[in-house]
Every structure is written in structure tokens, then in C-alpha cells.
Amino acid sequence: MLAAQIKPITTRTLKTTLVPIVDLSIRSFSTSAIRKTTLITADNKVKPSDDDTKFLTKNQFEHPNYESELLDTVKYEHRPCKKPSDYIALSMIKILRHSFDFFTGFKEANTKEESLKIYNSSKRMTPEKWLNRIIFLESVAGVPGSVAGFLRHLQSLRLLRRDKAFIETLYDEAYNERMHLLTFLKLGKPGIFSRSMLYIGQGVFSNIFFFSYLMCPRICHRFVGYLEEEAVSTYTRCINDIDYGLLPEFNKMEIPDIAKEYWHLDETANMRDLVNYVRADEAKHREVNHTFANLKLRGNTIDRNPFALAIKESDKKQPSMTLKNSKAQGWEREDLIL
């Protein structure tokens, strides 16, 4: 009697709680459905949810509006190591990059011939693979600015002194990285495997970065500077693949509204334009973090953030948040008005 009463309740509970979570995986269970990122194109676009249409807020950190004629001048550049701490930061990035490339089967291509060779091999970067890689990396890239900004915020409260405007630039960087992520999520839906990796990756990386920043903020900024060098390199390869005609699927994709609004793109903007803006953002993060790593960030007299306020009355060129006067390797302390 009791079993007869319990059984229907259990079945109903399972149906209502489990089915929406596992959804398609139960009906068409396949490893590819779990692993692969699904492309969202004009043909399989889902109706915008309430999340996309209701209670929208303005961008809390306005994009600095890059000079469009300078976008194509952005390129990969490496800051040579000058101190032992630079070697530590660079080695960590190289280990992470090579491991990630090895496990995801990504190969670098420096010429058109190399790109074509990869395209005709099993290492071909399909649009799904590109989006999978970008979504994972952007979810990690949003961590440093947010953690560093939070720690500097706490420091300002604890030491009862101003922070000299680092917090805002760091939060702006974190916001910008999350805009990259939210934009690419409108173009591809990661599978369960990628999402699980993302959980693990964030848990491990955020904790390590938190404690590292407490101890050595300058090494952490150098680490992020080198990380951003790799991001510029990756997006350059993506732009080259588009230019070589190896990603025709990208031409069919609609640029999400969220991206048009944030980067002030017009209706004719395409995937190349979007990736070009994202690459320029990464180049800016590279410059900002390499510069921060050259500054005095601790002690009684800390330097000011030179990106937060443009000095106009000086003949000496100074940093800004746009692409003008950019220095890929960062600004040396002696060149700055602090």
C-alpha cells in the first residue's frame, strides 16, 4: 500500500527535477553532444529569452571606442624578460599554453601555407572548435581583473587610503572580458564536458591567482601581460583563417545585439570586425598589465594608474585607453608622469 503511494510520487518528482537538467542528453545520448559546442546560426537561432529582452541595463563600463583605422595594425608582440620574476611569469604562461594546446589539439600557424596544411589535416579548427576554445579562455580571462580589483578595494578600505584609480581599470578589464564571453555565448553553446572543465578551471585558477596577487601583485600583472600576448596571437590566427576563407561558416553568423551595442558596431559588421575589436581589447589588456607590472604598487607611496587620467598639457606622450600611442610591451616607469 505504502509502496504504491510512494512510487508515483517518486517518478513524478524525478520527471520534473531531472528532465529539464539533462534534457537532450537522455533522449539522444552521445559523447559528441556532450563534448561539442553547438553553433548558433541564423537557421537554428532560438527565440530571445526574457533575460535578453527585459530589465536591460546600460553598459556600466563604456567601451573607449577605438580608432577603426588602427584596428588592423594590432599584432602579436612579445616583451622580452628583464628580471627573474619575468621569467617565472613567462614560464608559467608557456606551460599553461602548451598543455592547453596539447590537450585540445590546437596548432599554431604563422604563414598561410601552415594554415592551409592544418586545415587539410585532423587538426583543422572548425567554427565549433574556435568557439569552444574562445569561450573557455574568455571565462578564465575574466578572473584576474576582478580578483585584483577586489583585493585592491580591500586594501584601500584596510589601509584607509586611496587606490589611485587602479580598481576602476581592473574592473573595466574584467567587465570587458565578460562581454567577450557573453558575446561568444550568443554564437555557440558549449557542451557538458566544456562546462565541467570551466567549473574546475575557474575553481583552481581563481584561488591560485587570489593568493598570488596578495603576495606578488607585480608578477601577477606580468603573468596577465604574457597571457594577453597569447590571446592576441590566438585571435590573429582566427582573423587570418577568416581572411584565407577557411571559416566560411562565420560569414553566415549574425553579430549579436549585445556586441553591436557594446563596441558601437553598425548593421554591416561581420565576424571579422567583431574578432578584430576583441583582439584590440586583448592588446590593450597586454599593454595595461605590462605597464602595471613596471609600477610601484605597494608601500606608503604607490604610483598612480597612468591609464585613468590622460595628461594633456605635457609634450611627453602618455598612455590612454584607446589605440593611439599604444605600447605593446607596456610603458616603462621612467617614461610616465606619475
Ligand SMILES: [Fe+2]
Ligand atoms: Fe578576452
Ligand SMILES: [Fe+2]
Ligand atoms: Fe584580455
